[in-house]
Amino acid sequence: MTLDRCWHCGEPLPQRGVLRAPVKGTERAFCCAGCCAAATWIEQLGLGDYYRLRTQTAIKADQAEPENAALWDRPGMAQHVVRALAEDRHEVLLAVDGLRCAACVWLIERALMGVPGMVEVQVNPSAARARIVWHPARARLAQLLQILGKLGYRAIPLQAEALDDARAREAKAMLKRLIVAGFGAMQAMMYASALYLNVLDEMDAVTRDLMRWLGLLVATPVVFYAARPFFAGAWRSLRGRRLGMDVPVALAIALIYGASVVEAFTHGVEVYFDSVSMFVFFLLIGRYLEMRARHRAGHLTDALARLQPPFADRVSASGQIERVGAQELQIGDTVQISDGGLIPADGELLSARAEVDENLMTGEARAQAKVSGDALLAGTVLLHGPARIKVTRVGEQTALSAIVALAARAQAVRPQLAQAGERAASRFVLRVLSVAVLTAIGWAWIDPARAFAATVAVLVVSCPCAFALAVPAAITRSLSVLAQQGVLVTRPDALTALAQADHVLFDKTGTLTLPTLEPVEDQRALQQAAALARHSSHPVAVAVQNAWQGEPLNAENVRSLPGQGMSGIVQGRALRLGRDPHNAEDSALLLTDEGSGQMLARLSVTEALRGDSADTVRALQQQGLTVEILSGDARARVEHIAEKLRIDEYRARQTPADKLARLQQLHAQKAVVVMVGDGVNDAPVLAGADVAVALASGSTLAQTRSDVVLTGQSLGKLLLARAVAARALHILQQNQRWALVYNLAMIPPAALGFVPPWLAALGMSASSLVVILNALRITARARTPRPMPLQEAPA
Helix, strand or coil: CCCCECCCCCCECCCCCCEEEEECCEEEEECCHHHHHHHHHHHHCCCCCHHHHCCCCCCCCCCCHHHHHHHHHCHHHHHHHEEEEECCEEEEEEEEECCCCHHHHHHHHHHHHCCCCEEEEEEECCCCEEEEEECCCCCCHHHHHHHHHHHCCEEEECCHHHHHCHHHHHHHHHHHHHHHHHHHHHHHHHHHHHHHCCCCCCCCHHHHHHHHHHHHHHHHHHHHHHCHHHHHHHHHHHHCCCCCCHHHHHHHHHHHHHHHHHHHHCCCCCCCHHHHHHHHHHHHHHHHHHHHHHHHHHHHHHHHHHCCCCEEEEECCCCCEEEEEHHHCCCCCEEEECCCCECCCEEEECCCEEEEECHHHHCCCCCEEEECCCEECCCCEEEECCEEEEEEECHHHCHHHHHHHHHHHHHHCCCHHHHHHHHHHHHHHHHHHHHHHHHHHHHHHHCHHHHHHHHHHHHHHCCCHHHHHHHHHHHHHHHHHHHHCCEEECCCCHHHHHHHCCEEEECCECCCEEEEECCCCCHHHHHHHHHHHCCCCCHHHHHHHHHCCCCCCCEEEEEEECCCEEEEEECCEEEEEEECCCCCCCCCEEEEECCCCCEEEEECEEEEECCCHHHHHHHHHHCCCEEEEECCCCHHHHHHHHHHHCCCEEECCCCHHHHHHHHHHHHHCCCCEEEEECCHHHHHHHHHCCEEEEECCCCHHHHHCCCEEECCCCCCHHHHHHHHHHHHHHHHHHHHHHHHHHHHHHHHHHHCCCCCHHHHHHHHHHHHHHHHHHHCCCCCCCCCCCCCCCCCCCC
């Protein structure tokens, strides 16, 4: 650490106001009060060795966070994050920012275990998580968070359901098996080397037997512990009457180990304890890399969870600001957000102006300017504050929660492409087993001494791991890349159709265009219309909501009428808001008294093209796709937008049934159709399309029926999704071809006895590694390759 940098965080020291404090008997300089306080606290705990053990500097300490920790003692907040293991033991999972190296783990574990009432502390630096178990009668959650804050770590309690994270358990178990296999492979190779190098036969029989027994000793845990997933997978495959990729793997491991044990007990010449250990180790490396790729895509949910701030500053009726938990907010509350703070709930901006960073939520890289009345999303960052918002949605109703749910849904779906790959691998396994049997028979007739090694080599070198990894590696990578760019794919199989689509259907209002409401003279009617519109996220309804800036009214028994508007009771009066059913060409909204049939107001709607609509449509047409508009709006307005976008095919006054009929007509012509919409009336056609694309600003029903959700306001993300999908299929096909060529090239020399079992294991693992690394070539900058018909994995 240089003398001009902070001893704790490594930041440059200020020209003035440098603080100093002793650490392990030596005075150190600090850049701020937070870092000085953290170092002093560490020294007082007797853990100053942290600075000697660490390999990276800490993050800049924040003094503000420990003050908020006391709020976690509230029952309303603790119940969501604390799980009771028993009456005298509680458990919590923390997301810990600032974990840099093993010394951080050492520091946190020792600092917390020094607290009376602590039972267990587990810290995972790679996942930036900590699991804590304590006695609630002797320690408090707030107390533990305060200690972490004083140490310089920002800890956020996660939902209690995260304690059951299967990914964490899988990663931990896989890492332990990998360590056992790696240690066993090294030791077994060391003992085997002594046998291989005994060229002059100087080693006596007793020493040779000792080397074999030592090989058996280290190989046994590898086979019975590290290789257990392969035996379990093979057993599941056989019970399901299918041949999975684990069948030849388990068979090869069992044969190599079993034959070597027999040789060791009978004082035979050849043992393969080194080969079986290396085989398991190399195979586990491939499995571990594949698991990491899957988990990397799954980390989207964790990243989104971190966007939800734990606290909020609520403004009371008297104007006082009180710090509360974000989960304690209710609709209608007024919240003040400080400069650089996270917005805790969906709301409406009350301040005159604000600038918001929506990059993490919507993928919009530039700061978004907001004015009074604009909607703000939970999880976005207020760049310049303070500002006040009125809470409109909380908890599971927020856009952030909806995106988390969609991401979880995508992770739960098993792609049909992967199932097809597994079926191809099963057929390939059958052929491999047949070749292995023929190899054994052939060598038993030519040279029985070489039959076993050649048969094992065939089983090992032809393991269809690369076949099985080809699809999930490409699909997982593409889902991860798209999620980082604000494109959520909820059905992985949609990538295939998206890359091969030849027809795109667009809804108009809210998709290609953004509507606004012309000034309304009757403000009372506008207030009543806004009361109904508050219950819809359709773009026209949002335009009505934005037009009313006063106190909102409550509407009861609100019903959505797809394609016709909505109805409900406002101030004791049954009202309907929608287009005139008797004038198909009139696009204005009518507010009607349903009892008397009297029209109360006429709301004129104008619209402008969405910023990148023209560029998106033109790019799709240049790629050879037919673009068509299906809209429920008047013909004149649809024709006007179609002319602006140079779209030849368009249909106006389309009901949900009309849109579905048009989709079925295209399907009858063997077209692969992408439907892009965002309204309730688009839900049926979205459900029937080959690829359903919805905008995150659209209705919840439209999103739940969609395969792809575009966050933010950019329609151009559809082009990105198509480019990445095409690239993923291109890489997938490359992976399948590589797996086929590799196996066809390696099986003959293995069957002829030219490939020893250990080299076969290395080649098989290298093949799987090539597949995984090739999948990493899928990036957001991918160009759209020429779509190719996707065939089932070759067998």
